[in-house]
Amino acid sequence: MRLSDINKEYDIIIAGGGVTGAGIFYEAVQKGYRVLLLEAKDYAWGTSSRSSKMVHGGLRYLKQGKFLLTKTAVKERERLLKQYPGLVMPLKFIMPVFGHYGPSKASMKIGLSIYSFMAREKQHESFSRSEVIKKIPGIRQKNLISAVGFKDAQVDDARLVLRLIFEGCFLGGTALNYTKVIGIQRNRKGHLAAVSAMDEESLASVEIKTKVMINATGAFAEALHPFPMKKSHIRPLRGSHLIFPKSIFPLDRVISFIHPKDLRPVFLFPWEGSILLGTTDVDHDQDMKMEPFVTMKEADYLMEGLKHILPDFDLSLNDCISSIAGVRPVLSKKKKEASRESREHVVYKDKGLITVTGGKLTTFRRLANDALKAAKPYLPKPVSTNFKEKITAQPVDEISHQIPKGIEKRLSGRYGALGYEIIRQYDEELFCPIENTKSLWVEIPYAAEHENIGHLSDLLLRRVRVGLLLPKGGINLLDRIETLCRPYLSWENKKRDKEKKAYIKLWKTCYGPPQKKES
Ligand SMILES: Cc1cc2nc3c(=O)[nH]c(=O)nc-3n(C[C@H](O)[C@H](O)[C@H](O)COP(=O)(O)OP(=O)(O)OC[C@H]3O[C@@H](n4cnc5c(N)ncnc54)[C@H](O)[C@@H]3O)c2cc1C
Structure with missing residues:
Protein backbone atom coordinates (compact mmCIF):
# COMPACT_ATOMS: atom_id res chain seq x y z
CA MET A 1 0.00 0.00 0.00
CA ARG A 2 1.24 3.53 -0.80
CA LEU A 3 0.18 7.00 0.24
CA SER A 4 -2.22 7.42 -2.68
CA ASP A 5 -4.20 4.30 -1.58
CA ILE A 6 -5.02 5.25 2.01
CA ASN A 7 -8.13 6.86 3.56
CA LYS A 8 -8.15 10.62 3.74
CA GLU A 9 -9.16 10.85 7.41
CA TYR A 10 -7.92 9.20 10.65
CA ASP A 11 -8.49 9.64 14.38
CA ILE A 12 -4.74 9.66 15.03
CA ILE A 13 -1.73 10.08 12.76
CA ILE A 14 1.63 9.06 14.18
CA ALA A 15 4.85 10.48 12.73
CA GLY A 16 7.79 8.12 13.30
CA GLY A 17 8.12 4.35 13.09
CA GLY A 18 10.61 3.72 15.89
CA VAL A 19 9.64 1.90 19.07
CA THR A 20 7.79 4.97 20.43
CA GLY A 21 5.63 5.40 17.32
CA ALA A 22 5.14 1.64 16.95
CA GLY A 23 4.09 1.30 20.61
CA ILE A 24 1.57 4.15 20.28
CA PHE A 25 0.28 2.64 17.01
CA TYR A 26 -0.29 -0.79 18.56
CA GLU A 27 -1.92 0.57 21.72
CA ALA A 28 -4.15 3.00 19.80
CA VAL A 29 -5.33 0.37 17.31
CA GLN A 30 -6.10 -1.95 20.22
CA LYS A 31 -8.16 0.78 21.85
CA GLY A 32 -10.28 0.91 18.70
CA TYR A 33 -9.07 4.14 17.03
CA ARG A 34 -8.53 4.62 13.29
CA VAL A 35 -4.77 5.04 13.20
CA LEU A 36 -2.19 5.86 10.53
CA LEU A 37 1.57 5.58 11.17
CA LEU A 38 3.97 7.32 8.80
CA GLU A 39 7.72 6.65 8.82
CA ALA A 40 10.02 8.83 6.71
CA LYS A 41 12.61 6.08 6.12
CA ASP A 42 12.25 2.44 7.08
CA TYR A 43 10.53 1.15 10.22
CA ALA A 44 13.09 1.15 13.08
CA TRP A 45 15.56 3.03 10.85
CA GLY A 46 16.38 5.45 13.70
CA THR A 47 17.62 4.76 17.21
CA SER A 48 15.27 1.82 17.69
CA SER A 49 17.46 -0.56 15.66
CA ARG A 50 20.68 0.82 17.16
CA SER A 51 20.23 0.39 20.91
CA SER A 52 22.08 -1.92 23.31
CA LYS A 53 19.09 -4.27 22.94
CA MET A 54 18.56 -4.48 26.69
CA VAL A 55 15.17 -4.66 28.28
CA HIS A 56 16.31 -3.51 31.65
CA GLY A 57 15.38 -1.70 34.81
CA GLY A 58 18.43 0.51 34.51
CA LEU A 59 20.46 -0.30 37.58
CA ARG A 60 22.53 2.84 37.13
CA TYR A 61 19.43 5.05 37.46
CA LEU A 62 19.13 3.82 41.05
CA LYS A 63 22.50 5.39 41.77
CA GLN A 64 21.10 8.67 40.46
CA GLY A 65 18.15 8.32 42.87
CA LYS A 66 15.66 7.72 40.01
CA PHE A 67 13.67 5.06 41.86
CA LEU A 68 10.43 5.59 39.96
CA LEU A 69 12.15 5.30 36.56
CA THR A 70 13.80 2.05 37.66
CA LYS A 71 10.62 0.67 39.18
CA THR A 72 8.63 1.40 36.02
CA ALA A 73 11.31 -0.16 33.84
CA VAL A 74 11.58 -3.29 36.02
CA LYS A 75 7.81 -3.71 35.82
CA GLU A 76 7.86 -3.29 32.04
CA ARG A 77 10.74 -5.76 31.74
CA GLU A 78 8.74 -8.40 33.60
CA ARG A 79 5.68 -7.71 31.45
CA LEU A 80 7.64 -7.90 28.18
CA LEU A 81 9.30 -11.18 29.21
CA LYS A 82 5.84 -12.65 29.69
CA GLN A 83 4.24 -11.10 26.63
CA TYR A 84 6.98 -11.74 24.07
CA PRO A 85 8.79 -15.02 24.88
CA GLY A 86 11.16 -15.84 22.02
CA LEU A 87 11.69 -12.13 21.33
CA VAL A 88 12.40 -10.73 24.79
CA MET A 89 14.71 -13.23 26.47
CA PRO A 90 16.23 -13.37 29.97
CA LEU A 91 19.88 -12.34 30.10
CA LYS A 92 22.42 -12.82 32.86
CA PHE A 93 24.91 -10.12 33.87
CA ILE A 94 28.17 -10.34 35.78
CA MET A 95 29.84 -7.25 37.16
CA PRO A 96 33.37 -7.61 38.56
CA VAL A 97 34.13 -5.61 41.71
CA PHE A 98 37.61 -4.07 42.03
CA GLY A 99 39.26 -2.59 45.08
CA HIS A 100 40.77 0.47 43.37
CA TYR A 101 37.83 1.87 41.37
CA GLY A 102 34.14 1.44 40.53
CA PRO A 103 31.25 0.74 42.91
CA SER A 104 32.02 -1.26 46.04
CA LYS A 105 30.54 -4.68 46.65
CA ALA A 106 28.40 -3.28 49.48
CA SER A 107 26.88 -0.53 47.32
CA MET A 108 26.25 -3.01 44.48
CA LYS A 109 24.49 -5.33 46.91
CA ILE A 110 22.23 -2.57 48.19
CA GLY A 111 21.35 -1.54 44.62
CA LEU A 112 20.69 -5.10 43.57
CA SER A 113 18.57 -5.84 46.63
CA ILE A 114 16.34 -2.89 45.70
CA TYR A 115 16.31 -4.13 42.09
CA SER A 116 15.24 -7.62 43.20
CA PHE A 117 12.65 -6.14 45.56
CA MET A 118 11.15 -4.20 42.64
CA ALA A 119 10.93 -7.43 40.60
CA ARG A 120 9.46 -9.24 43.65
CA GLU A 121 12.02 -12.01 43.25
CA LYS A 122 15.67 -12.42 44.30
CA GLN A 123 17.49 -11.89 41.03
CA HIS A 124 21.08 -11.36 42.14
CA GLU A 125 23.97 -13.45 43.41
CA SER A 126 27.61 -13.03 44.48
CA PHE A 127 30.74 -14.65 43.09
CA SER A 128 34.03 -15.10 44.90
CA ARG A 129 37.29 -13.93 43.31
CA SER A 130 38.18 -17.43 42.15
CA GLU A 131 34.71 -17.95 40.68
CA VAL A 132 35.01 -14.71 38.69
CA ILE A 133 38.41 -15.75 37.30
CA LYS A 134 36.87 -19.02 36.15
CA LYS A 135 33.78 -17.35 34.66
CA ILE A 136 35.67 -14.59 32.83
CA PRO A 137 38.91 -16.01 31.41
CA GLY A 138 41.53 -13.28 30.91
CA ILE A 139 40.01 -10.87 33.47
CA ARG A 140 42.24 -8.31 35.21
CA GLN A 141 43.25 -9.97 38.46
CA LYS A 142 45.02 -7.05 40.10
CA ASN A 143 42.71 -5.56 42.77
CA LEU A 144 39.88 -7.92 41.72
CA ILE A 145 37.77 -8.65 44.80
CA SER A 146 34.66 -10.49 43.63
CA ALA A 147 31.68 -10.03 41.34
CA VAL A 148 27.94 -9.67 41.49
CA GLY A 149 25.53 -11.32 39.11
CA PHE A 150 21.99 -10.26 38.22
CA LYS A 151 19.26 -10.77 35.65
CA ASP A 152 17.78 -8.48 33.04
CA ALA A 153 16.55 -9.21 29.53
CA GLN A 154 17.44 -8.74 25.87
CA VAL A 155 15.55 -8.14 22.64
CA ASP A 156 16.07 -7.73 18.92
CA ASP A 157 15.09 -4.06 19.00
CA ALA A 158 14.16 -3.71 15.31
CA ARG A 159 12.05 -6.88 15.42
CA LEU A 160 10.16 -5.56 18.45
CA VAL A 161 9.26 -2.45 16.44
CA LEU A 162 8.29 -4.55 13.41
CA ARG A 163 6.15 -6.88 15.49
CA LEU A 164 4.24 -3.95 17.00
CA ILE A 165 3.71 -2.37 13.59
CA PHE A 166 2.71 -5.49 11.67
CA GLU A 167 0.43 -6.72 14.46
CA GLY A 168 -1.11 -3.24 14.60
CA CYS A 169 -1.76 -3.50 10.84
CA PHE A 170 -3.17 -7.01 11.27
CA LEU A 171 -5.64 -5.53 13.76
CA GLY A 172 -6.79 -2.84 11.36
CA GLY A 173 -4.24 0.00 11.59
CA THR A 174 -2.46 1.45 8.55
CA ALA A 175 1.30 2.00 8.41
CA LEU A 176 3.52 3.28 5.61
CA ASN A 177 7.29 3.42 5.51
CA TYR A 178 9.21 5.83 3.25
CA THR A 179 6.46 8.40 3.85
CA LYS A 180 7.44 11.61 5.58
CA VAL A 181 5.26 14.00 7.55
CA ILE A 182 6.12 17.37 6.03
CA GLY A 183 3.70 19.70 7.80
CA ILE A 184 0.55 20.20 9.78
CA GLN A 185 -2.50 22.38 9.22
CA ARG A 186 -4.59 23.97 11.95
CA ASN A 187 -8.15 25.35 11.85
CA ARG A 188 -9.08 28.94 12.69
CA LYS A 189 -9.11 28.15 16.42
CA GLY A 190 -5.59 26.79 16.18
CA HIS A 191 -6.60 23.13 16.55
CA LEU A 192 -4.89 20.52 14.46
CA ALA A 193 -6.96 19.78 11.36
CA ALA A 194 -4.74 17.91 8.88
CA VAL A 195 -1.29 16.51 8.22
CA SER A 196 0.67 16.75 4.98
CA ALA A 197 2.72 13.72 4.04
CA MET A 198 5.06 12.95 1.16
CA ASP A 199 5.94 9.66 -0.50
CA GLU A 200 9.76 9.68 -0.39
CA GLU A 201 10.02 7.74 -3.66
CA SER A 202 7.55 9.52 -5.95
CA LEU A 203 7.72 12.81 -3.99
CA ALA A 204 3.91 13.01 -4.32
CA SER A 205 2.26 14.61 -1.31
CA VAL A 206 -1.24 14.43 0.16
CA GLU A 207 -3.19 16.07 2.94
CA ILE A 208 -4.89 13.77 5.46
CA LYS A 209 -7.55 14.97 7.92
CA THR A 210 -7.05 14.28 11.62
CA LYS A 211 -7.59 15.95 14.98
CA VAL A 212 -4.50 14.38 16.55
CA MET A 213 -0.95 13.96 15.36
CA ILE A 214 1.53 12.29 17.68
CA ASN A 215 5.06 13.34 16.89
CA ALA A 216 7.24 10.32 17.75
CA THR A 217 10.20 11.26 15.60
CA GLY A 218 12.83 10.82 18.32
CA ALA A 219 15.90 12.95 17.75
CA PHE A 220 14.06 14.72 14.88
CA ALA A 221 11.12 15.84 17.04
CA GLU A 222 11.89 19.56 16.97
CA ALA A 223 11.56 19.71 13.18
CA LEU A 224 7.81 19.12 13.57
CA HIS A 225 7.22 20.70 16.98
CA PRO A 226 9.70 23.13 18.54
CA PHE A 227 9.70 22.61 22.31
CA PRO A 228 7.68 25.23 24.13
CA MET A 229 9.88 25.15 27.25
CA LYS A 230 12.51 27.87 27.14
CA LYS A 231 16.05 26.64 26.54
CA SER A 232 14.85 23.03 26.34
CA LYS A 333 17.65 21.95 29.65
CA LYS A 334 21.11 22.89 30.75
CA LYS A 335 23.99 21.14 29.06
CA LYS A 336 25.70 18.82 31.52
CA GLU A 337 27.98 15.83 31.21
CA ALA A 338 26.37 13.58 28.55
CA SER A 339 25.78 10.55 30.74
CA ARG A 340 24.15 12.73 33.41
CA GLU A 341 21.38 13.92 31.06
CA SER A 342 17.94 12.57 32.01
CA ARG A 343 16.70 9.51 30.11
CA GLU A 344 13.10 10.13 31.16
CA HIS A 345 10.49 10.79 28.51
CA VAL A 346 8.53 13.98 28.05
CA VAL A 347 5.11 14.64 26.51
CA TYR A 348 4.05 18.05 25.18
CA LYS A 349 0.58 18.82 23.90
CA ASP A 350 -0.46 21.71 21.77
CA LYS A 351 -4.09 21.64 20.53
CA GLY A 352 -3.97 18.21 18.97
CA LEU A 353 -0.25 18.09 18.29
CA ILE A 354 1.34 15.77 20.86
CA THR A 355 5.10 15.31 21.01
CA VAL A 356 6.67 12.45 22.94
CA THR A 357 10.39 11.98 23.11
CA GLY A 358 13.21 10.70 25.32
CA GLY A 359 12.63 7.54 27.29
CA LYS A 360 13.85 4.02 26.69
CA LEU A 361 13.03 1.08 24.51
CA THR A 362 12.07 -0.86 27.65
CA THR A 363 9.35 1.59 28.65
CA PHE A 364 7.78 2.08 25.21
CA ARG A 365 4.32 1.08 26.41
CA ARG A 366 4.46 3.69 29.18
CA LEU A 367 5.36 6.33 26.60
CA ALA A 368 2.54 5.13 24.38
CA ASN A 369 -0.07 5.33 27.11
CA ASP A 370 1.13 8.76 28.28
CA ALA A 371 0.93 10.05 24.71
CA LEU A 372 -2.56 8.62 24.23
CA LYS A 373 -3.68 10.10 27.54
CA ALA A 374 -2.52 13.51 26.33
CA ALA A 375 -4.37 12.95 23.03
CA LYS A 376 -7.65 11.82 24.63
CA PRO A 377 -9.41 15.22 24.85
CA TYR A 378 -9.14 15.54 21.06
CA LEU A 379 -10.19 12.00 20.20
CA PRO A 380 -13.64 10.63 19.28
CA LYS A 381 -15.07 7.65 21.15
CA PRO A 382 -13.24 4.57 19.87
CA VAL A 383 -15.17 1.79 18.21
CA SER A 384 -15.46 -1.29 20.42
CA THR A 385 -13.01 -4.09 19.72
CA ASN A 386 -12.42 -7.72 20.42
CA PHE A 387 -8.81 -7.82 19.35
CA LYS A 388 -7.47 -10.23 21.89
CA GLU A 389 -9.25 -13.08 20.18
CA LYS A 390 -8.16 -12.02 16.72
CA ILE A 391 -4.49 -11.73 17.55
CA THR A 392 -4.26 -15.11 19.24
CA ALA A 393 -6.44 -16.87 16.69
CA GLN A 394 -3.65 -18.96 15.17
CA PRO A 395 -1.25 -20.12 17.88
CA VAL A 396 1.94 -21.30 16.20
CA ASP A 397 2.31 -24.45 18.28
CA GLU A 398 -0.92 -25.96 17.00
CA ILE A 399 0.43 -26.33 13.48
CA SER A 400 4.17 -26.51 13.84
CA HIS A 401 4.82 -30.18 14.58
CA GLN A 402 7.72 -30.55 12.11
CA ILE A 403 9.58 -27.43 13.30
CA PRO A 404 12.09 -27.78 16.18
CA LYS A 405 10.78 -26.16 19.38
CA GLY A 406 13.58 -23.54 19.54
CA ILE A 407 12.83 -22.35 16.02
CA GLU A 408 9.13 -22.30 16.68
CA LYS A 409 9.68 -20.15 19.78
CA ARG A 410 11.90 -17.78 17.83
CA LEU A 411 9.32 -17.37 15.07
CA SER A 412 6.39 -16.90 17.40
CA GLY A 413 8.43 -14.36 19.40
CA ARG A 414 9.43 -12.33 16.37
CA TYR A 415 6.24 -12.57 14.36
CA GLY A 416 3.55 -13.34 16.95
CA ALA A 417 0.44 -14.89 15.47
CA LEU A 418 1.82 -14.01 12.03
CA GLY A 419 4.52 -16.67 12.64
CA TYR A 420 1.80 -19.08 11.59
CA GLU A 421 2.02 -17.70 8.05
CA ILE A 422 5.73 -18.44 7.89
CA ILE A 423 5.40 -22.02 9.04
CA ARG A 424 2.42 -22.70 6.79
CA GLN A 425 3.93 -21.15 3.71
CA TYR A 426 7.55 -22.24 3.25
CA ASP A 427 9.59 -25.37 2.60
CA GLU A 428 11.00 -27.14 5.62
CA GLU A 429 14.59 -26.81 4.31
CA LEU A 430 14.46 -23.03 4.91
CA PHE A 431 13.91 -23.48 8.66
CA CYS A 432 17.61 -23.48 9.46
CA PRO A 433 19.93 -20.69 10.58
CA ILE A 434 21.99 -18.58 8.22
CA GLU A 435 25.56 -19.63 9.09
CA ASN A 436 27.06 -17.98 12.19
CA THR A 437 23.80 -16.21 13.03
CA LYS A 438 20.49 -17.10 14.62
CA SER A 439 18.49 -15.66 11.71
CA LEU A 440 16.63 -18.29 9.70
CA TRP A 441 16.74 -18.50 5.93
CA VAL A 442 12.94 -18.60 5.92
CA GLU A 443 12.80 -15.08 7.34
CA ILE A 444 14.27 -13.70 4.10
CA PRO A 445 11.49 -14.64 1.65
CA TYR A 446 8.86 -13.93 4.31
CA ALA A 447 10.20 -10.39 4.77
CA ALA A 448 10.41 -9.87 1.02
CA GLU A 449 6.81 -10.92 0.59
CA HIS A 450 5.12 -9.40 3.63
CA GLU A 451 7.27 -6.76 5.32
CA ASN A 452 7.35 -3.68 3.07
CA ILE A 453 10.96 -3.86 1.92
CA GLY A 454 11.93 -0.66 0.12
CA HIS A 455 15.67 -1.27 -0.08
CA LEU A 456 18.11 -4.13 0.33
CA SER A 457 19.40 -2.46 3.52
CA ASP A 458 15.89 -2.76 5.07
CA LEU A 459 16.08 -6.51 4.59
CA LEU A 460 19.68 -7.09 5.75
CA LEU A 461 19.93 -4.56 8.57
CA ARG A 462 16.46 -4.59 10.16
CA ARG A 463 14.15 -7.47 9.00
CA VAL A 464 17.02 -9.89 9.60
CA ARG A 465 20.24 -8.55 11.09
CA VAL A 466 22.78 -10.46 9.01
CA GLY A 467 24.27 -7.18 7.75
CA LEU A 468 25.49 -6.61 11.32
CA LEU A 469 26.30 -10.18 12.23
CA LEU A 470 28.40 -11.35 9.28
CA PRO A 471 31.73 -10.11 7.93
CA LYS A 472 31.41 -7.62 5.07
CA GLY A 473 27.70 -7.23 5.76
CA GLY A 474 26.96 -10.73 4.44
CA ILE A 475 27.69 -9.81 0.80
CA ASN A 476 28.79 -13.33 -0.02
CA LEU A 477 25.21 -14.45 0.65
CA LEU A 478 23.63 -11.93 -1.71
CA ASP A 479 23.15 -14.39 -4.60
CA ARG A 480 21.15 -16.84 -2.51
CA ILE A 481 19.22 -14.01 -0.86
CA GLU A 482 18.37 -12.62 -4.29
CA THR A 483 17.12 -16.01 -5.50
CA LEU A 484 14.89 -16.36 -2.43
CA CYS A 485 13.48 -12.85 -2.80
CA ARG A 486 12.98 -12.82 -6.57
CA PRO A 487 9.40 -14.23 -6.53
CA TYR A 488 8.29 -11.49 -4.13
CA LEU A 489 10.31 -8.35 -4.94
CA SER A 490 9.62 -7.33 -8.50
CA TRP A 491 12.98 -5.55 -8.85
CA GLU A 492 14.35 -5.32 -12.38
CA ASN A 493 18.05 -6.01 -13.02
CA LYS A 494 18.86 -2.29 -12.93
CA LYS A 495 17.16 -1.79 -9.56
CA ARG A 496 18.82 -4.95 -8.19
CA ASP A 497 22.30 -3.71 -9.17
CA LYS A 498 21.57 -0.26 -7.78
CA GLU A 499 20.39 -1.72 -4.47
CA LYS A 500 23.43 -3.95 -4.18
CA LYS A 501 25.85 -1.07 -4.82
CA ALA A 502 23.98 1.25 -2.44
CA TYR A 503 23.97 -1.41 0.29
CA ILE A 504 27.70 -2.10 0.01
CA LYS A 505 28.47 1.64 0.09
CA LEU A 506 26.18 2.22 3.09
CA TRP A 507 27.62 -0.75 4.94
CA LYS A 508 31.20 0.41 4.42
CA THR A 509 30.43 3.97 5.52
CA CYS A 510 28.14 3.37 8.49
CA TYR A 511 28.20 -0.29 9.57
CA GLY A 512 31.66 -1.63 8.77
CA PRO A 513 34.53 -1.73 11.29
CA PRO A 514 35.37 1.91 12.11
CA GLN A 515 37.77 3.54 9.65
CA LYS A 516 40.19 6.35 10.16
CA LYS A 517 37.88 9.26 9.30
CA GLU A 518 36.78 12.27 11.25
CA SER A 519 33.24 12.58 12.63
C1 LIG B 1 23.33 3.57 21.83
C2 LIG B 1 21.99 3.47 22.47
C3 LIG B 1 21.71 2.38 23.30
C4 LIG B 1 20.47 2.27 23.89
N1 LIG B 1 20.22 1.17 24.62
C5 LIG B 1 19.02 0.98 25.17
C6 LIG B 1 18.74 -0.22 25.85
O1 LIG B 1 19.59 -1.12 25.92
N2 LIG B 1 17.52 -0.36 26.41
C7 LIG B 1 16.57 0.61 26.33
O2 LIG B 1 15.51 0.41 26.90
N3 LIG B 1 16.79 1.77 25.66
C8 LIG B 1 17.99 1.97 25.06
N4 LIG B 1 18.24 3.09 24.34
C9 LIG B 1 17.18 4.08 24.18
C10 LIG B 1 16.21 3.68 23.06
O3 LIG B 1 16.88 3.03 22.02
C11 LIG B 1 15.50 4.91 22.52
O4 LIG B 1 14.92 5.61 23.58
C12 LIG B 1 14.39 4.54 21.54
O5 LIG B 1 14.85 3.66 20.54
C13 LIG B 1 13.84 5.81 20.88
O6 LIG B 1 12.83 5.42 20.02
P1 LIG B 1 12.00 6.49 19.21
O7 LIG B 1 10.93 5.76 18.49
O8 LIG B 1 11.57 7.60 20.10
O9 LIG B 1 13.04 7.12 18.18
P2 LIG B 1 13.59 6.49 16.82
O10 LIG B 1 13.81 5.05 16.93
O11 LIG B 1 14.77 7.31 16.42
O12 LIG B 1 12.41 6.71 15.80
C14 LIG B 1 12.08 7.96 15.24
C15 LIG B 1 11.68 7.71 13.80
O13 LIG B 1 11.06 8.89 13.29
C16 LIG B 1 11.35 8.95 11.89
N5 LIG B 1 11.08 10.32 11.43
C17 LIG B 1 11.84 11.42 11.62
N6 LIG B 1 11.23 12.49 11.05
C18 LIG B 1 10.07 12.04 10.51
C19 LIG B 1 9.01 12.68 9.80
N7 LIG B 1 9.01 13.99 9.55
N8 LIG B 1 7.97 11.91 9.37
C20 LIG B 1 7.93 10.58 9.63
N9 LIG B 1 8.92 9.93 10.30
C21 LIG B 1 9.97 10.66 10.74
C22 LIG B 1 12.83 8.53 11.84
O14 LIG B 1 13.18 8.11 10.53
C23 LIG B 1 12.87 7.43 12.88
O15 LIG B 1 12.74 6.14 12.31
C24 LIG B 1 19.48 3.27 23.71
C25 LIG B 1 19.76 4.36 22.89
C26 LIG B 1 20.99 4.46 22.26
C27 LIG B 1 21.28 5.59 21.34
Missing part, protein backbone atom coordinates in the same frame (compact mmCIF):
# COMPACT_ATOMS: atom_id res chain seq x y z
CA HIS A 233 16.11 21.30 23.24
CA ILE A 234 16.89 17.86 21.92
CA ARG A 235 20.54 17.16 22.54
CA PRO A 236 21.46 14.32 20.16
CA LEU A 237 23.86 12.03 21.99
CA ARG A 238 25.50 9.23 20.03
CA GLY A 239 26.01 5.75 21.45
CA SER A 240 28.11 3.25 19.51
CA HIS A 241 28.79 -0.47 19.54
CA LEU A 242 31.50 -2.64 17.99
CA ILE A 243 30.51 -6.14 16.89
CA PHE A 244 32.76 -9.21 17.07
CA PRO A 245 32.23 -12.84 16.03
CA LYS A 246 31.19 -15.04 18.95
CA SER A 247 33.86 -17.62 18.05
CA ILE A 248 36.59 -15.40 19.50
CA PHE A 249 34.95 -15.05 22.91
CA PRO A 250 31.98 -17.34 23.53
CA LEU A 251 30.13 -15.42 26.23
CA ASP A 252 26.95 -16.69 27.87
CA ARG A 253 26.27 -13.51 29.84
CA VAL A 254 26.92 -9.79 29.81
CA ILE A 255 30.17 -8.57 31.34
CA SER A 256 29.31 -5.19 32.79
CA PHE A 257 32.32 -3.10 33.73
CA ILE A 258 33.29 0.44 34.58
CA HIS A 259 35.42 2.25 32.01
CA PRO A 260 38.57 3.46 33.77
CA LYS A 261 38.68 6.71 31.81
CA ASP A 262 35.33 8.25 32.77
CA LEU A 263 33.82 5.65 35.14
CA ARG A 264 30.87 5.01 32.80
CA PRO A 265 29.36 1.51 32.63
CA VAL A 266 30.30 -0.38 29.45
CA PHE A 267 28.99 -3.79 28.37
CA LEU A 268 30.42 -6.75 26.50
CA PHE A 269 27.46 -8.93 25.60
CA PRO A 270 26.22 -11.79 23.45
CA TRP A 271 23.50 -11.04 20.93
CA GLU A 272 22.15 -13.10 18.04
CA GLY A 273 25.28 -15.23 17.80
CA SER A 274 27.76 -12.30 17.99
CA ILE A 275 29.43 -10.25 20.70
CA LEU A 276 28.76 -6.53 21.10
CA LEU A 277 30.90 -4.00 22.95
CA GLY A 278 29.32 -0.68 23.87
CA THR A 279 28.37 1.94 24.35
CA THR A 280 29.70 5.46 24.12
CA ASP A 281 27.83 8.66 25.05
CA VAL A 282 29.05 11.63 23.02
CA ASP A 283 27.53 14.71 21.37
CA HIS A 284 26.37 13.74 17.88
CA ASP A 285 27.93 16.27 15.55
CA GLN A 286 27.41 14.26 12.35
CA ASP A 287 24.87 15.25 9.66
CA MET A 288 21.43 14.23 11.05
CA LYS A 289 20.20 13.48 7.52
CA MET A 290 22.78 10.71 7.17
CA GLU A 291 23.01 7.44 9.07
CA PRO A 292 25.28 7.79 12.09
CA PHE A 293 28.61 5.97 12.18
CA VAL A 294 31.13 4.99 14.86
CA THR A 295 34.25 7.18 14.92
CA MET A 296 37.78 5.91 15.50
CA LYS A 297 37.83 7.91 18.74
CA GLU A 298 34.83 5.98 20.04
CA ALA A 299 36.30 2.67 18.86
CA ASP A 300 39.57 3.45 20.66
CA TYR A 301 37.65 4.37 23.83
CA LEU A 302 35.73 1.08 23.79
CA MET A 303 38.86 -0.99 23.07
CA GLU A 304 40.73 0.82 25.85
CA GLY A 305 37.98 -0.13 28.33
CA LEU A 306 38.02 -3.73 27.15
CA LYS A 307 41.81 -3.96 27.36
CA HIS A 308 41.63 -2.67 30.92
CA ILE A 309 39.13 -5.28 32.07
CA LEU A 310 40.49 -8.18 29.97
CA PRO A 311 44.23 -7.41 29.70
CA ASP A 312 45.17 -11.02 28.97
CA PHE A 313 42.64 -11.46 26.24
CA ASP A 314 43.98 -11.17 22.73
CA LEU A 315 41.30 -9.10 21.01
CA SER A 316 41.92 -6.09 18.80
CA LEU A 317 39.97 -3.79 16.53
CA ASN A 318 41.08 -6.02 13.63
CA ASP A 319 38.69 -8.68 14.98
CA CYS A 320 35.72 -6.31 14.71
CA ILE A 321 33.34 -7.36 11.90
CA SER A 322 30.90 -4.46 12.00
CA SER A 323 29.68 -1.53 14.05
CA ILE A 324 26.50 0.40 14.75
CA ALA A 325 25.80 3.88 16.08
CA GLY A 326 22.54 5.35 17.35
CA VAL A 327 21.40 8.76 18.53
CA ARG A 328 19.65 9.18 21.89
CA PRO A 329 16.75 11.61 21.76
CA VAL A 330 17.61 13.32 25.05
CA LEU A 331 15.80 16.47 26.09
CA SER A 332 18.31 18.80 27.66
